[in-house]
Amino acid sequence: xxxxxxxxxxxxxxxxIAAARRAFGTIGYAEASMDDFTxxxxxTRGALYHHFGDKRxxxxxxxxxIDAEMTERLNRVxxxxxxxxxxxxxxxxxxxxxxxxxxxxxxxxxxxxxxLGDPSTxxxxxxxxxxxxxxxSALKSEGAIADIDPEAGARLIxxxxxxxxxxxxxxxxxxxxxxxAVDGFRTLLEGLRAHEDExxxxx
Amino acid sequence: xxxxxxxxxxxxxxxxIAAARRAFGTIGYAEASMDDFTxxxxxTRGALYHHFGDKRxxxxxxxxxIDAEMTERLNRVxxxxxxxxxxxxxxxxxxxxxxxxxxxxxxxxxxxxxxLGDPSTxxxxxxxxxxxxxxxSALKSEGAIADIDPEAGARLIxxxxxxxxxxxxxxxxxxxxxxxAVDGFRTLLEGLRAHEDExxxxx
DNA sequence: GCTTCCCACATACGTGGCGTATGTGAATGG
DNA sequence: CCATTCACATACGCCACGTATGTGGGAAGC
Numbered sequence: 001x002x003x004x005x006x007x008x009x010x011x012x013x014x015x016x017i018a019a020a021r022r023a024f025g026t027i028g029y030a031e032a033s034m035d036d037f038t039x040x041x042x043x044t045r046g047a048l049y050h051h052f053g054d055k056r057x058x059x060x061x062x063x064x065x066i067d068a069e070m071t072e073r074l075n076r077v078x079x080x081x082x083x084x085x086x087x088x089x090x091x092x093x094x095x096x097x098x099x100x101x102x103x104x105x106x107x108x109x110x111x112x113x114x115x116l117g118d119p120s121t122x123x124x125x126x127x128x129x130x131x132x133x134x135x136x137s138a139l140k141s142e143g144a145i146a147d148i149d150p151e152a153g154a155r156l157i158x159x160x161x162x163x164x165x166x167x168x169x170x171x172x173x174x175x176x177x178x179x180x181a182v183d184g185f186r187t188l189l190e191g192l193r194a195h196e197d198e199x200x201x202x203x
Numbered sequence: 204x205x206x207x208x209x210x211x212x213x214x215x216x217x218x219x220i221a222a223a224r225r226a227f228g229t230i231g232y233a234e235a236s237m238d239d240f241t242x243x244x245x246x247t248r249g250a251l252y253h254h255f256g257d258k259r260x261x262x263x264x265x266x267x268x269i270d271a272e273m274t275e276r277l278n279r280v281x282x283x284x285x286x287x288x289x290x291x292x293x294x295x296x297x298x299x300x301x302x303x304x305x306x307x308x309x310x311x312x313x314x315x316x317x318x319l320g321d322p323s324t325x326x327x328x329x330x331x332x333x334x335x336x337x338x339x340s341a342l343k344s345e346g347a348i349a350d351i352d353p354e355a356g357a358r359l360i361x362x363x364x365x366x367x368x369x370x371x372x373x374x375x376x377x378x379x380x381x382x383x384a385v386d387g388f389r390t391l392l393e394g395l396r397a398h399e400d401e402x403x404x405x406x
Numbered sequence: 407g408c409t410t411c412c413c414a415c416a417t418a419c420g421t422g423g424c425g426t427a428t429g430t431g432a433a434t435g436g
Numbered sequence: 437c438c439a440t441t442c443a444c445a446t447a448c449g450c451c452a453c454g455t456a457t458g459t460g461g462g463a464a465g466c
Contacts, residue, residue, distance in 0.1 A: 005433060030233065030317070033423065046445045114317030118373040146394065152387030159366020160359040167358050170321040184355030191349065191394020208462065212414070236452065249416045
């Protein structure tokens with residue numbers, strides 16, 4: 001006891017989110033029974049409806065949590081890199097690696113868009129795009145990258161990353177597919193890199 | 204009468220697919236009641252289970268049909284272009300345009316992956332990837348494009364295209380977003396284009 | 407051309423999961 | 437110490453899926 005009310009509430013919210021996250025990430029949103037995973041958390045559907053309104057609301061909360069984690073990871077990767085360009089590349093590689101995780105793949109890339117609509121419309125869950133866009137913006141101001149709209153570039157590259165990740169994750173030979181995908185990805189990014197003749201080639 | 208048996212069967216199959224396609228494309232797979240759209244086709248769920256096994260089987264059939272149409276459109280676009288490079292670019296623009304259609308967006312990019320898993324695992328439904336990969340392959344043999352694995356390149360670019368399309372479709376100002384996305388997309392593709400100093404830059 | 411079989415589809419039923427309406431006990435505030 | 441609030445549980449109805457079973461109308465055999 002001595003547990004204050006607020007703390008108890010936060011605890012049950014966290015328990016529900018954790019249980020849902022596990023269920024959504026493994027068997028998927030549609031197959032996850034609310035009765036089952038609330039019971040697993042030692043609660044009932046009553047708590048769920050009280051805190052999140054409905055099943056979709058819970059998914060939103062789960063997605064927000066995961067997005068925050070992903071954004072944090074991306075920011076650290078690019079911040080730790082020796083140069084901005086390397087940070088950019090490694091940030092994207094990190095994104096691919098995250099997208100390889102089954103839980104992220106399932107929740108963020110498959111069930112999420114299906115249930116909540118396109119990710120670009122999610123509130124408080126576009127941290128990853130923003131992170132990459134910031135990096136591109138910084139690279140542009142250094143003149144290290146082609147002239148591209150930062151958000152557009154971020155969205156294109158992030159989409160390509162996740163596409164690559166899903167290709168890898170679902171291939172028969174992930175090792176080999178990964179090699180092909182990453183090589184291709186590097187080539188794609190390298191094409192964006194500014195070099196002296198850039199001005200001459202531009203039309 | 205005089206209608207042969209085979210013909211009747213094909214007809215009901217087509218009616219079911221058409222009705223399902225409309226329902227899936229508008230209200231979405233999860234919300235579409237089998238009772239409702241089979242009735243709309245003048246049939247019952249019995250017919251559906253007989254022909255497609257279950258709801259997922261029907262979605263597969265719908266997806267196969269749509270993919271075939273998309274592939275056909277892509278092939279025509281790239282074939283009609285004056286040069287291969289232009290064909291490549293226009294093929295991708297066409298892909299973006301298709302991805303802007305709500306039915307395609309919903310079924311192929313959102314509900315499909317959620318229900319059937321990642322598109323790369325769909326049988327007979329990767330025609331679009333193959334089409335783009337063929338174009339890349341042809342460009343490579345002409346030396347018009349950077350050295351990139353055709354399938355990897357196709358997957359990255361197609362993913363970027365669909366990402367762009369969904370960004371556009373869900374933005375507040377699709378006109379302006381489209382401009383930004385397409386500009387960025389052209390820059391990305393242009394980066395893949397081979398030019399004389401390519402060899403010097405390569406490491 | 408009649409019978410028999412077969413098969414495309416309809417009908418009937420059970421089950422499970424979601425959402426809502428309502429109940430309850432414990433913590434808060436005066 | 438009492439009233440209120442609020443977090444959560446319980447109970448109920450409904451809808452949709454899947455399955456098991458029925459049936460009618462062509463197709464095949466003679």
